[in-house]
Amino acid sequence: MDVADLPGVPDWLPDHLHDDGIEELYPPQAEAVEAGVTEGENLVASIPTASGKTLIAELAMLSSVARGGKALYIVPLRALASEKQADFEEFEQYGLDIGVSTGNYESEGGWLADKDIVVATSEKVDSLVRNDAPWIEDLTCVVTDEVHLVDDGERGPTLEVTLAKLRRLNPDLQTVALSATIGNAEALATWLDAGLVDSDWRPIDLQKGVHYGQALHLEDGSQQRLSVQNNEKQTAAIVRDTLEDDGSTLVFVNSRRNAEAAAGRLANTVRPHLTDEERGQLADIAEEIRDVSDTETSDDLADAVADGAAFHHAGLSRGHRELVEDAFRDRLVKVVCATPTLAAGVNTPSRRVVVRDWRRYDGSAGGMAPLSVLEVHQMMGRAGRPGLDPYGEAVLIASSHDEVDELFERYVWADPEPVRSKLAAEPALRTHILATVASGFARSREGLLEFLAQTLYASQTDDSGQLERVVDDVLTYLQRNDFLEIEGGELDATSLGHTVSRLYLDPMSAAEIVDGLRDWERGVSDSTSASGSPADTPAEPPADSGFTTASELAEDADGSDDTNADPDDISALGLYHLVSRTPDMYQLYLRSGDREEYEMELFEREDELLGPTPSEFEEGRFEDWLSALKTARLLEDWATEVDEATITERYGVGPGDIRGKVETAQWLLGAAESLASEVDLDAARAISEARIRVEHGVREELVDLAGVRGVGRKRARRLFQAGITDRAELRDADKSVVLAALRGRRKTAENVLENAGHRDPSMDGVEPAADVSVDLDDGADTDTDAEAAANEDQSSLGDF
DNA sequence: CTGTTTACGTTCTAGACAGCATGTC
DNA sequence: CTAGAACGTAAACAG
The missing domain is CATH 3.40.50.300 (P-loop containing nucleotide triphosphate hydrolases)
Structure with missing residues (x-):
């Protein structure tokens, strides 16, 4: 098919494609056009990588936008979001606005409502729906890349439910799904009421x-x-x-x-x-x-x-x-x-x-x-x-x-496996049922089942009983934890439930966090009388952790005499452990030798942890507790300015893993902060500090300095060494001292001073002060006892 | 005695989304 | 129901 004959596309497109050297569509692309992608028809395209999927997506989105609409492109990976953004930005010359939204990045300027094409990860889209982003209703076309990932047990259900929600919000929405070649593309097409292009064709052999x-x-x-x-x-x-x-x-x-x-x-x-x-x-x-x-x-x-x-x-x-x-x-x-x-x-x-x-x-x-x-x-x-x-x-x-x-x-010679929905599993439904009720897609058990009937799972199973059973289990769980209320057959999210849904937390994570914080408040009041050997039975009353209801918590909060709990005493390690044992955090692997090491660590620092340590006889739970401790120790090291090389060696991870853990911890601690105020717990300040410390990777005394743009853990430490201890001092600091502390880098020093709000950041004619030492290795290691102890542990255990 | 090869036992295991409000060295 | 590469250490061996 000649690109000049494309129906429904904007006038400029054929010329644009010509300029790119595209005269003819690839066969699968031509099939897609015949199936009506440029005219608003739904389509599933199951074709090999590099056989022109992107152009099919572009044809659908551009023609939809040309009719005055707005398009959404869903990707599975953040890295793909930026790759696609770059691809689509070449259309900006024709007056189109491209936006990106992922967890760690949002297009600057102009809210996404003003964009013609938005690129986002599936989780981000889900989150936007949960938070009622108004522009979602304006969508006329959604393209999903790599739909075969609905087969993934962890993330597939999100994609599946999100697509169902988008389609329910806007029944006229054009749905285009791009897939690798799979065994049952027609099943996806049936689910999405879509035409099908199923081809093995490749542009090169x-x-x-x-x-x-x-x-x-x-x-x-x-x-x-x-x-x-x-x-x-x-x-x-x-x-x-x-x-x-x-x-x-x-x-x-x-x-x-x-x-x-x-x-x-x-x-x-x-x-x-x-x-x-x-x-x-x-x-x-x-x-x-x-x-x-x-x-x-x-x-x-x-x-x-x-x-x-x-x-x-x-x-x-x-x-x-x-x-x-x-x-x-x-x-x-x-x-x-x-x-x-x-x-x-x-x-x-x-x-x-x-x-x-x-x-x-x-x-x-x-x-x-x-x-x-x-x-x-x-x-x-x-x-x-x-x-x-x-x-x-x-x-x-x-x-x-x-x-x-x-x-x-x-x-x-084998054909790829068929894609099968993994929705009917408890962890997936836990979060999606709560979100579905909280954002008003269903108000009753029947409404819920009716909504779920629009998913791929429903279209693939004859046994609706399985789904119903899990739904009932999950409803019970959500109700017992005070995320949902059921009254006269009517489902309603509690205020806590709404918060959890908006924070994008797994309800089980939220329960763990709320229980842990609550436990701490109780524990502090008890430990005034019984502070002693932490290895003995914990002072806390036994909380059946996953199933403590928040209504119980509420009673504790206003009912019992206010404890003299000082939430500021919650150690950072305790909070890092709390979020690390949550299902939203990937656990570090316990290597041989780690088990003994962290049992020892647990023995020493058990009283800093929030909530009762599981019995050693509960194999799985105890193991999880230990590997959460390992993760927490990594985060603590990071927030104590231990250098990257030491951390990677000590925990057997790569530099990218540190970033990943830190990012997740940041997110979960932010969520914990919101949860604490939601259920009226007084720990928000301590959580906030732990979060900021892990975010910048600094000790307490550098939190203020590291908040200055252009100042990270290293520069903050250097400035501190030079006697500048906070942002205010930096603002009025002797410029020669700042310059020396930043190792004579004039440009850097100017930037830092400007960002700190210095009246005259210019470094012209300033010489670095001679008496300022910038030797990091000596200075930064003003170890806390914990850190020093950890170092000793490390070397002595390592020698065995 | 020393450097090199071989044999055997032990160790360890892929990836990565999300809130909110802005920026590392 | 299911492994195997890499590496450390010891033993064997060559020079």
Whole structure:
């Protein structure tokens, strides 16, 4: 189909596409147009990655906007939100306004109501609906990217429920769903009352194959000699072979450690193939990588990149990831060893893809479980860069002759699994039922079931009994925890329930937080008489934690004599532990040796924790308690200015993991603050301080300084060392002292002074004061007892 | 005696959304 | 119902 013949699109679009070199639509795109995407028709497109999904989305959204509407593009990842934003911003020249909204980023200027196209994550859209964003009703078109993720047990239900809500709010809403090729695209189409484009067509050829011995067996039956030399591993042989053809390789492995190890080894394979010019450019990138963070991970990555190899996983910080992705796209880095981050994330195509590991550890499966066909196909789909490579090749690695056949059967010739809704599970329904009632989508049990009948789950099951049972369980749970009230068959969210829904918390997290804070107030009053060995039975009365009702709490709050609880005495560690044991926080893994270490830690600091420690005989709960303690200790270290390198080593995490934990803690502590005032608990001040400390990664005395824009944990500490202890002092500080404290960086000093509100921030003619020491390592380690103790523990335990 | 290879036992395991109000080194 | 790569340490071995 010629782009000039597109019905319903804005006048400028055909010319725009011509300028981009697009004359003809790809076959699946043409099918989509025939199915009416540009004329407001619903559509499900199940097609391979890189076969022109984005243009289908654009056709739908632009034509809808041209009719005076407003479009929403839903993505599963924040990183994809910014990628799509960049894509769509090229339409701004035609007067369209693009906006982005994710948890950590919101388009500046102009509220989203003024935007023509909004890009957001599914959770953010859900949150916007819960918070009654007025513009939601103006939507005329919603495009969902990667809908096959409704199959995901954790996040799929959100997508499913959110789509159902959007469609109920606006019955005329055009729904376009883009999916990877899946086994049951027609089921999605049925659910969404949509036309279907289901195609395997790709703009460039993809050859799948299996490597074994000295040969690469391809799916068309041909064989290609690909010999493994001396001690070389199969992967190295493939990388070398690709290199000889001047191509790059993406290698998928099943763990971070494997990714790092493989990158280190493959660096030796790549090194001899680099030109001097490449070596120079790579050295520069390696330096940039070292500048991102001063950790072992960072050093290892830099070493590999200097040789043209890299690894990529979620332990890397954002900066690392972007540097690696860009260098790979620029063809400087020749091989990237990655965990699935790269399969689902931003677009990083490659001549060849190697899927080295096809099994991955899965605790719930009791060992290594095979990857799904869909996941392997997603990885393989990264092979072949449109317009750059003549074809793509995706290779599985077999270690025996039998495995060759197995891999062909299992992955090369196999169809992807059908997508199945995971909605009828308690954790998912807990949060979505509360939200559905709180935002008025249902007012009764029957209304709820009627709403849920619009979901994919309902369209996929004949057994409505299962759903009803879980719904009833969840209603009971929500009622007992005072999130919902049921009166005369009418469902209503309590004030607490509304707050929880708006905060986007799992109700179970909210219950844990409220119980923990409440417990602390009770505990403080008790401990005036019984402060003693923390290892004895806890002083707190036994609270059946998950099921303490908030009405009980309310009684305690106004009824019993006000305790002399001093909420300021809640330790930061206690609060970090409280939010870390919540289902909204990913737990750190307990390694061997950790168990003893944190049992000891628990013994020493149990009285700082909020709520009773579970019995050691409750295996699961006790384990969770300990690993929450490990997470809490990490957060405490961060908020005590322990440096990144020490934290990554001490907890066996990467720099990106610290960021992730800190971000989550920040969010949950913010929510805890709201909850505390909601149920009239007096802890808000302590929570707020713990949150700000973890946000900036500073001790108490730096909280004020670190709040100044341009001042983080390091600069705040330096200023403090130089005798400037708060923002007010900074405002009137001796400029030479500030300059010295900031190590003579004039521009930085000027910025900082300006942001602090200094009358005359100019550093012209100012010389750094000679008597100001800026040696961080001596100064920052004014350890608290806890920190010092932790350090000792660390070394002594480590020696065993 | 010392450096290198081999054998065997132990260890450990992917990813990442969200409030609110503005900005790290 | 289900694993396997990486690494540390000890043993074997070569020079």
